[in-house]
Amino acid sequence: MRARDAAELVRLPAALTAPGDSLAGAAAAGWPYGRRSWAAPAASVCLYLAGMALNDFADCDLDARERPERPIPSGRVDAFEALGLATALTGAGLGLAAVAGGRRALRVAVPLAGTVWAYDLWAQRTAAGPAFMAAARGLDVLLGAGGHASAAAVPALAMATHTAGVTTLSRGEVHGAPRAAALAAVAGTATAAGLATLGALRAARGPAAGGAAAAGRLRRLAGRARAAAPAGGGVVAAVVYARSVGRPQLAAVRAVGDARAARGATGAGVRGGIGLQAALAAGAGAPAVAAALSALGPLARLASRKVSPT
Known part of the structure; x- marks a missing residue:
């Protein structure tokens, strides 16, 4: 297997969308793995690439008819x-x-891997496909949370909602997407952006309450000031995400049955997940992580010109 063929098989540029899941979960949960935090996003990438390779194995007969240019x-x-x-x-x-x-x-990680395999080998051909894919993304966020599921519930739900919409729309990449699928994708993007905004605002209120109990009004005001920056960054990033993903999805709504529009919106949705992860990380008070994730977006777009992410 040549390196180029392997990269196409696993849709290598799309793997850049994986590390941010567990990083967003870890930021929300207070970095429960400490110095070993690097291993969770690395695990996310491996499981994502595994799913892509398994997808082509499971779809080789279908691809022979619809996408004969694929590696298998x-x-x-x-x-x-x-x-x-x-x-x-x-x-x-x-x-x-x-x-x-x-x-x-x-x-x-074990249920996550099981969900990936179940999606590729069975669920993707059924109406349950988007739900399985959404569950995989949600579990990937929780992987970074280190057992603190409640702390990472909002980012997990946001990523799951985004993924459900993108997966629903992606079913129209070959023959075009019906209006209902495109509208579902738009609704998923709007909901995910709303959840990211909610998470940022909730995180901003947390330090304020603790400060009031500990040291009175002055400390409460200081806590609010410290929380305002990540909250504002999270809200701004959520708006940027909604715009970058929502616009091509709205174009797919207008171009009902146009496979090219569906492919464009799907690609934007796949890459746009990075923007959502950045918004979630920023809202959780991890601006450096958010900035690093934001830098992956242009890199994913550039890499997508060489190897298709869908």
Whole structure:
């Protein structure tokens, strides 16, 4: 298997959308893995790439009819090579999760891997497909939370909602998307942006209440001032996300049945997940992480010109 063919098989540019899930969860939960926090996003990337390779293995017959240029139907990659790669990447992802948080992390990573395999081998061909994909993204956020599911509930729900909309629309990439699918994607983007905004505002109120109990009005005001910056950054990033993803989705609403419009909106949605992750991280008080994630967006767009992310 040549490197170029492997990159196309796993849709390598799309893997840039994976690390931000667990980073957003970790920021919301207060970085529960400490110095081992790096291993959670690495696990996310491995499990994401495994899902992409497994998807092409499962879809090789369909791709032979609809996308004969893909690596397996074109003969550049053997189907069982793809299956072996998916298996190896799944094992690597679970191993890295264990490095990050031991049993705590594996309690999420194992169901996450199971959801990925169930989606590719069965659910993607059914009406349950978007729900399974959304569940995988939500679990990926919780992977970074280290067992503090309640702390990361809002970012997990935001990523799941975004993913459900994008997955629903992606079903029209070949033959065009019906209006209902495009509208569902728009609604998912709006809801995810709203959840990111809500999370930022809730995080801003938290320090204020603690400050009041501890040291009175002066400390309360200082807590609000410190919280205002991440809250504002989170809100602004949520607006930027909604605009970058929502505009091509609205174009798909207007161009009902146009496969090209559906593909464009799907690609924007896949890459736009990075913007949502940045908004969630900013709202949780991790501006450096948010800035690093924001930098991945242009890189993903550039890489997408070489290898398709969808």
